[in-house]
Amino acid sequence: MNADMSAAYLRRDPTVLSWFDGFWEDIENVDNWKGLKHSWQRSRIVQMLLHITEQQGQQSPITLQHIKDLGQEDCFAVVAGQQPALGGGPLYSLIKAAQCVALCQQLQSLGVKAVPIFWCASEDHDEGEANHADFLTEDGEVSRINVPFDKAGSSLHFQSASSWWPTLIQKLENTFGSAIGQSWFNKCEPLADESTGHWFCRLLSHIFSKQGLICIEAYQLRPLWHPHLTHLVDHWPSLPLAKRRKEIMDAGYADSFGGHLHEPPLFLDEESGRTPIKGLATKKHTNWQQHVNQEAISTGAGLRPIVQQIALPVLAFVGGPGELHYHSFLGPAYDAFKVPKPLFIPRSQISIISPKVRKKIAAWQLQPDQIVPDMPPPILASMNQQVDDVVNNIGAQINQLTQIPINDNDLKVRVDTGHKQLNKALQKLQQSLERAKRQQQQLPPFGGITQYLFPRGNRQDRVVSLSQALWLYGPGIGETLVNQLEAIQPGAHQFISL
Numbered sequence: 001m002n003a004d005m006s007a008a009y010l011r012r013d014p015t016v017l018s019w020f021d022g023f024w025e026d027i028e029n030v031d032n033w034k035g036l037k038h039s040w041q042r043s044r045i046v047q048m049l050l051h052i053t054e055q056q057g058q059q060s061p062i063t064l065q066h067i068k069d070l071g072q073e074d075c076f077a078v079v080a081g082q083q084p085a086l087g088g089g090p091l092y093s094l095i096k097a098a099q100c101v102a103l104c105q106q107l108q109s110l111g112v113k114a115v116p117i118f119w120c121a122s123e124d125h126d127e128g129e130a131n132h133a134d135f136l137t138e139d140g141e142v143s144r145i146n147v148p149f150d151k152a153g154s155s156l157h158f159q160s161a162s163s164w165w166p167t168l169i170q171k172l173e174n175t176f177g178s179a180i181g182q183s184w185f186n187k188c189e190p191l192a193d194e195s196t197g198h199w200f201c202r203l204l205s206h207i208f209s210k211q212g213l214i215c216i217e218a219y220q221l222r223p224l225w226h227p228h229l230t231h232l233v234d235h236w237p238s239l240p241l242a243k244r245r246k247e248i249m250d251a252g253y254a255d256s257f258g259g260h261l262h263e264p265p266l267f268l269d270e271e272s273g274r275t276p277i278k279g280l281a282t283k284k285h286t287n288w289q290q291h292v293n294q295e296a297i298s299t300g301a302g303l304r305p306i307v308q309q310i311a312l313p314v315l316a317f318v319g320g321p322g323e324l325h326y327h328s329f330l331g332p333a334y335d336a337f338k339v340p341k342p343l344f345i346p347r348s349q350i351s352i353i354s355p356k357v358r359k360k361i362a363a364w365q366l367q368p369d370q371i372v373p374d375m376p377p378p379i380l381a382s383m384n385q386q387v388d389d390v391v392n393n394i395g396a397q398i399n400q401l402t403q404i405p406i407n408d409n410d411l412k413v414r415v416d417t418g419h420k421q422l423n424k425a426l427q428k429l430q431q432s433l434e435r436a437k438r439q440q441q442q443l444p445p446f447g448g449i450t451q452y453l454f455p456r457g458n459r460q461d462r463v464v465s466l467s468q469a470l471w472l473y474g475p476g477i478g479e480t481l482v483n484q485l486e487a488i489q490p491g492a493h494q495f496i497s498l
């Protein structure tokens with residue numbers, strides 16, 4: 001059994017909620033957060049973020065103010081994160097950043113000093129997730145570009161953005177032609193020797209400059225948690241984590257970490273490659289760190305949320321279903337290292353509908369939220385009832401073949417083969433008749449509509465590259481998303497027209 005933990009969380013399943021510090025609505029209880037204390041290095045955080053944003057060239061007045069605010073004890077961060085990828089990655093990365101901004105604006109209206117931060121997980125080295133981008137046409141067709149990175153096995157903050165940029169621009173031009181955001185996006189060309197991670201941070205910082213989003217790459221914050229490295233290894237809570245894992249799996253949920261939390265997930269992150277540091281469970285109280293490049297030590301998914309809390313005063317974390325799943329395992333680690341748990345905020349989902357597709361949906365007298373994946377087209381009025389009756393009778397006669405007892409194996413094979421061929425021919429006839437009905441009523445193909453709303457059976461934001469949205473609609477889509485996300489609940493889905 002592999003139950004849907006995200007759905008269980010949203011319906012307030014008590015077992016699932018016991019693995020988190022409450023439900024997302026608890027963030028509105030402002031008094032719970034005003035007294036939150038921890039020994040964060042706030043002055044150093046400010047200095048580091050000022051330096052990072054200066055390097056990005058994205059120090060808008062509100063961004064600078066947000067950074068300075070983090071130096072105050074009553075200011076907290078709302079964080080969203082994602083690894084960078086060719087073209088920026090899926091649309092949900094842009095939505096995460098927008099939701100982070102929207103949540104901060106809501107908290108600020110309640111009197112909480114809240115600052116939006118995007119944690120760019122450029123320490124990730126999974127090339128299979130990052131070296132491609134998918135694009136969706138208004139006919140529902142999905143196509144992909146794939147560009148191998150120059151440095152196989154290395155993290156994304158070592159991978160050049162210039163290596164995939166020409167292929168991306170050519171694909172956007174060939175697929176969508178001239179568009180509102182074309183000129184602006186072309187100006188986002190990577191700088192000389194700019195990494196994929198740095199390019200992504202610079203892009204998001206520009207899109208949300210008016211909202212003061214701070215974008216940082218995970219490796220840049222290592223100085224804030226590296227002094228705790230020995231303590232993290234020596235006091236890794238293997239047994240409590242194993243107990244939590246058993247609770248989760250006994251409840252019917254999958255193991256996000258494949259049983260690999262018996263020791264802290266650490267990696268040696270060098271330009272030549274990112275490799276796991278093995279055997280840490282047996283290296284407690286030793287000088288193992290002296291034999292590696294300490295500045296290159298990075299974390300895996302099981303430790304990343306903990307060092308995030310050590311490094312930054314994070315109040316809430318915006319994440320998707322996968323992130324919610326692995327956060328459920330980590331409560332014992334938060335407790336062991338006495339760092340505040342962030343309140344988990346489920347990522348909302350946005351599907352963008354172009355005016356052309358909106359007209360197609362209206363022609364079928366439907367609303368977008370009435371359409372589900374793989375939905376057959378609505379039944380249309382018959383053009384000739386006698387023809388329809390004969391076709392239906394043919395289908396019934398064909399299916400009778402399977403009900404005849406046949407002892408001769410050769411005859412049975414021939415009948416089964418013929419049955420399949422007849423059904424295929426009948427299906428072709430039925431499709432042709434339905435197409436004639438649709439054309440008579442001047443209706444667009446229905447399959448293209450469902451494929452546009454659910455490419456590969458998924459919501460758009462899980463498939464479509466955010467570069468497509470920026471090409472088609474320009475950087476103003478960032479503010480549009482923020483406004484939309486302020487109006488819907490976390491974890492909800494919304495169709496928007498642009």
